[in-house]
Structures are given as C-alpha cells and as structure tokens.
Amino acid sequence: MTASTSVGSGKAAPMTAEERKVIIASSLGTVFEWYDFYLYGSLAAIIAKQFFSGLDEGSAFIFALLAFAAGFIVRPFGALVFGRLGDLIGRKYTFLVTIVIMGASTFLVGILPNYASIGVAAPVILIILRLLQGLALGGEYGGAATYVAEHAPASKRGAYTSWIQTTATAGLFLSLIVILITREVTGPNFEVWGWRVPFVISVLLLGVSLYIRLQMSESPAFQKMKNEGKLSKSPLGESFGQWKNLKIVILALFGLVAGQAVVWYTGQFYALFFMTQVLKVDAYTANILIAVALFVGTPFFLLFGTLSDKIGRKLVIMLGLLLAIITYLPNTPVSIFNNLTHYANPKLESAMANAPATITVDPAECTFQFNPTGTAKFTSSCDIAKQVMASNSASYSSVAGAAGTVAKVKIGETEIESYSSKGLSKDEAKAKDTAFKKDIRDALNAAGYPTKADPAEINKPMVLLLLTILVIYVTMVYGPIAAYLVEMFPTRIRYTSMSLPYHIGNGWFGGLLPTISFALVAQNGNIYHGLWYPIVVAAVTLVIGSLFLGETKDVDIYAND
Structure with a gap:
C-alpha cells in the first residue's frame, strides 16, 4: 500500500464524545442524500408517465430508466470534481456543497411541471436534475468516508466507517417507507400528484442535513496537512498521473470495488427486480419483504466493520464475495434465486419443469x-x-x-x-x-405458466430469509470497504484517489447490472442466466483481490507518502 504500516498518531487519542457526535451526524446527512437518490428509481414507472408521456408506454419507461442510469453514469465525474476540491480546500466544505446540490435537485423534481404542462422542456430539465444528483453523489461518498475515517481511532476505523456503509441501505429503506406511507395516504391520487410528496419533503431533510454539517469541524488529518503546508497542488495529477498511485487506483477498482458493487446491486436491486419482474410477485408485497430484509440486515454492516478491525478488511470482504459466488450459481441446491422461485412462485417452477x-x-x-x-x-x-x-x-x-x-x-x-x-x-x-x-x-x-405469483402460495418466512441472506452478503463486502479504501491512499490525495474507483465500480459495474443481466436472460433464455454477470465480476475481483491486495487495518493514515 502507499502508506506506512506503522500505527501513528491516529491511535494516540481515543474518540471524544464530540467527535463521535460529528461522525454520526455525517452518516445521517449521507442517509438523506441516498434517500433523495433512490426516490427516483423507486418511482420510475410513474415518472415515465409524467415526464415522457409524448412517447409510447414502453419507450417512456425505458427513457425514465435511462434518466435514472444517467445519475449513475456521471458519478465518476462527480468523484473527480469534488474529490479534487476535497483534497484542495477540505472535506467539510466540499460535502456541504454536495448536500445542497443533491437536496435542491430532488426538491425541484417534486415541483417540476410535467410533459402535459410544458412539453419537451419537462424531460430535458428532469435529466439535467438527475445529472446534478449523480455529480453530487459522486462527491459525497468519498468525502463522508474520508471524513469519518480521519476522525476515528486507528483501532476502530472499520467500526466507525461502517456507519457510513449503512447509509445507502438506510436511505433506500427510508425512501421505500415514505413511498408506502404516501401511497397509503393519497390513495388513487398518488399517481396524479401524491408521488411528488416524497420529493418535496426532502427539503426538510436538506435543512436538517445542512444544519448538522455546518456544526462539524474539519478533518484532523486534513487540518494537519494544511498546517504543515503539505497539501497537494494537483490531486488529479498525483492520483492518476503517477504510476505508484494509479496502480493502487486500478487495483482498488478491479480487486475490491467491482465485486463489491455487483454483490451490492444483486442483493438489493436485482433481488427486487427478480421478485417483481420475473417471479411476478406484486410490488407491494415485494417492497415490504425487501424493506424488512434491509431492516434485519443493516446491523450486520456494523458487525462486519467492527470484525474487520480485528481480523482484517480483506478477509471479511473476500469471504463475502466467495459466499455470494457459490450461492448465486443457478440450478444448484444452494442457489438462492432458484429457491426464491420455489418459495415465491412454485407454479412457475412447476411449469418450467413440466412444460419446457x-x-x-x-x-x-x-x-x-x-x-x-x-x-x-x-x-x-x-x-x-x-x-x-x-x-x-x-x-x-x-x-x-x-x-x-x-x-x-x-x-x-x-x-x-x-x-x-x-x-x-x-x-x-x-x-x-x-x-x-x-x-x-x-x-x-x-401450459400452467402463471401471469403472477399467487399470494396464498408465497412462503413469506422463507422468502424473507433468502432476501436477508442476500443483504448479509452486501454487509460483508460493503461494511469494511470505506476503511479499506481510505487506508489505501495517502492523506494529500485520499479524497480524489478513493472516490474514482468507488464510483466507477458502483456507478458503472453496479449501475448497469440490471440492463446487462436482462440482456443475458433474453440471449440465453434461462431466467437465471442474468446471474452470470455478478458471478463473473465477483470472481474476477476475488482472484485479483486475493492475489494482489494487502491488508491495511494497521496503516498510519496520517502518513504523507
């Protein structure tokens, strides 16, 4: 790795109550940002009708999903822009900017006139707002993870940064709950105007997040570098123009983040897609089951983050990848997705066997x-x-x-x-x-192929157990990764260097997973064939990470080279 393996000043002082408060507050702000980001994905079908109604129904939904994907595609560019700012002017002020951009963009989606009101300007403005959301999120994660890690005692970096790792799941969970409540309250008006409520009330979350972040102090590691006059004058040049740093960026992408991303998206997004689109479980039931699985699984982020402080980040993450690969494999006794079919839609399983x-x-x-x-x-x-x-x-x-x-x-x-x-x-x-x-x-x-899953035949306890196992894999590969990435790079270029591989991995390898998996299913014909994409990517990461990445839990993150 690029930092010294001696434990330095990061271990000298335990975390104070004030520092702990600041770290929890930064995690809370990040929850709100993920909430904003996932609202769009959860409401894509309704947004298609509101903003792309000039197209036929199928094309409208496709373009709505494309607008959602745009937020993922631009995330690496946000990482470059805000990562550079974070290494030049500080962690605190940079993600003050990202929270404002994210919150304002989300609120504006909630009040944006639809296609029927202002024509083609509506989808154009919507896509611009999505791009701004993606740019902001590209700068958010690296800042929050770096900020928390640079406040934490050296022996507890995995434990404290794992709070950041809960934020994406918590944000998704919060968005699902708000949507379910709003749908219940507004009834048939939800698709008319009720869908706007979750977006509009995000302005309250923005106010809380902004207040919290204004109370935070600057990262001690950054402040130390600034006081010593050792800040990087060209974070982008140092990160990607010098081979000694660039090779770590490449290893971080292919030996760590790419596999983590596909496991994350398989466990939380593809599982929902598989339940609703393939097994034809009604959306309400599927969302409830996913939400409960997320609720049950979220504490495991903290468990595996803490465990990584004791036995190492690498072992926990690589074991998570291995377990995911084994149980994603289709048509085996331990295949989670084959078992989901068995317990969620047994008639479909029977029809495929009896009438191929x-x-x-x-x-x-x-x-x-x-x-x-x-x-x-x-x-x-x-x-x-x-x-x-x-x-x-x-x-x-x-x-x-x-x-x-x-x-x-x-x-x-x-x-x-x-x-x-x-x-x-x-x-x-x-x-x-x-x-x-x-x-x-x-x-x-x-031939007995059902048009939808029979609610009376869904074995909800078993489906919930399988979904929870998928979430636990997510917590294994994702819980320790913030600490791992922070420890791979020196302070002067940390924000920039860790943000880019993280957002390429999650924005591109993860964000394109549904599209690639659907193409694989259509090409091969087997409903489980889309799983080969996360299996192959996770396997490549497992091999590269196991062979070429070292353990980092004892590095001194105050080291400058």
Missing part, C-alpha cells in the same frame, strides 16, 4: 440485446420471440434451424410462429406484436 419451452431460430438473425440507452430496435423474428418470452418470465432453450428460418416458439405441445417487423408500417407492426404476444400468453396459460 424451445425456440427454433436461424442463429444468424439473433443479436445480443444489450440496450442501455433504450434506443435500439430489435426487428428479427428471433429477437422478437426472445423478448416476448423473457418478458413473460418463461425459460426456454434455443434450437438451431436452417438459414432463413422464421423463429418458432414451442410451449408444451403448442407451436407459435414469430414474425419480423422489418419493412412493416407502424400499425402493421403493432397488430403483429399484439397478436403474437396474445398467442404466446395463451400457450403459456395452457
């Missing part, structure tokens, strides 16, 4: 349906058939047909011919699409 589906295709006309921008059009009979089967949560196997074969779907004993939309008018394509989807759905119904 196939698609006979010309392989040359099949494409990999990776569509992160939502703008690609898939027009071949193969792609259309695969899309429709995937949207119905129906696993299938592909059979290679002769060149020029029009794709044929076989479900049980029923065979349905697909179609190509090339050269068709909009009305013709729509009519073909409607008829084909109806034929597929009728055949699936006849």
